[in-house]
Amino acid sequence: MPVPALPRLGLGCAPLANLYRAVSDEEAEATVAAAFDAAGDAPAYLDTAPHYGLGRSEERLGRALAGRDRASYVLSTKVGRRLRDLEPGESPDEQGFTDSPRRARVWDFSAGGIQATLEGSLNRLGVDSVDIVYLHDVEDHLPEVYATGFPALAALREQGVVKAIGFGMNVSGVLARLVADLDVDVVLCAGRWTLLERTAYDDLLPVCERRGTKVVVGGVYNSGLLADPRPGAPYNYTPAPEELLRRAQSIAAVCAEFGVPLRAAALRYPFAHPSVVSALVGAAGAAEARDNAAMFARPIPDELWPALVERGLLDADVPLPLSSVVAANAAGHAAAAGGNGGER
Template sequence: MAATDRAPVGGVSVSRLGFGAATLGNLFAPVTDEDAHAAVETAWDRGVRYFDTAPHYGLGLSERRLGEALRAHPRDSYTLSTKVGRILEPADTGGTDTGFAVPATHRRVWDFSADGVRRSLEASLERLGLDRVDVVYLHDADECGDGGTQALREAYPALERLRAEGVVGAIGAGMNQVPPLERYLRETDADVVLCAGRLSLLDQRAAHSLLPEAARRGRAVVVGGVFNSGLLADPQPGATFDYRAASVDLLGRALRIKAVAEGHGVPLRAAALHFPFRYEAVASVLVGMRTAAEAADAAAMLDVAVPDELWDELRAEGLLGEADG
């Protein structure tokens, strides 16, 4: 499999390797403008043609940086997704944003109203400096306080209208939890769901029902968080799992998986990146890339051949609890 391979998502297509641009919003640590631009350009040179961002990432910094880099390329040559659900309102506190190393010049306001969808998308296009995005996700609707009710009743129908008008090519929802994503598959005509962190070598909750449901309905799944925020990229004391310090048990499990993978001549990062593609509904895997080196490494890991025997051994050792792919 190569980064240049593509898969359909609604009315558009995505490259198998996607660029997860939360990093360009200074996720947890600063990224220079130069490194951000180099990461996008290197990913492009390696065949990446799907880029995902959101207003949430660095209070709009990710969208601004990504748009600036992508404007150098023909608009029809790549697929771009962003998200709605958080409106950015000016509110300079003089401090630093939580989670992103940027000045807290704005505050995020939950808004899954139909008008909020339109306003959010218009603001995203202004930050991106582009005339359109191709895919729009409802972002973290399960976290907004009402259980996602407004998102399902108001924001989702607004996305359907945008799709019917030809403003966007595909619509969906992106979350960290499996049950609400399954609800979107069952109750809406969403083209795609973005599932973060729940289809990895250490967490296969999405494998048991979400992936089979998507396959039955002919819907696409985009997967994020395959390294579980770091533990599956480099398992060592102090590594993080889902943005918290990994437990001793999780670290031990990751090290055992690494040993099995390396016994087959496969780097752990490659095994982690390839794992979601065992499921037919998976269209793309998003990887966060801060630098040119990280972008080149992600593409190289996707090029690694992973033998079936590796998965067989992991299962035999009790290191995979996955459903059949």
């Protein structure tokens, strides 16, 4: 089954589940509506997971999608963590989400567990199918992934239950191993291919390019440092080290010389690599979703990128997202949109 053509900007739906701060049902619905408005006549791309707020992200997204044409959006969710109701006396382990439903996460890579997890997601989302299913944060569960988790997901792909399968995590070296070993259509790699990090360029992206595996990037702001590089800003969910803070501030200063917001540069940069097809950015309100779209559409002069190299803020050997490069990569993805994402 062909990998769906992905819009280049997608909405990450973890914030809809009260990630770090409460979001109302109305705010969540308005966020999704703003993502559709930004997509215009093209499909919107929406990514969620049972992990996000113990199912709350999927529930809120499902209500926001009710009544919309199924062809108007591409939808991905994740498996690996099955949800169950809490036993009497148990408290939810919210893991950064607030006011979550009374449920618990259970790691489950059995065939039955994968099937049950997906069925639960479909029920919460109110849809008959999703387009992409990622095995989520599996770096500490590789024996189970190889033995049962990925074979179960591959069987669902062969049955036509899902169009594309892959892995989503922030450990690019593990992703590289999985792509090399398995028939992976697409990976979601968070935080490892950004203006501040090249890890995925060294380990994951060469394997994806060789295998024809598509890459969705998440965490383009490295959890906040590249959105607002102020003292105390988060980097990978903890306060940024002083050296990285200074580097982010220096990148922002060069961007300002060219009239470019740092967020716009951070969103554009990953598309320098030909395997990258989409960037997922979270939003916890309609204004944030509209701002993401505006930053993504912002014109960026080609002269910015070599200036960052000349000042030692980007390595000389990394690809640069020159307008001709980004356009050529996008055209290549469009031409290949009907093909399978990996070697078969």
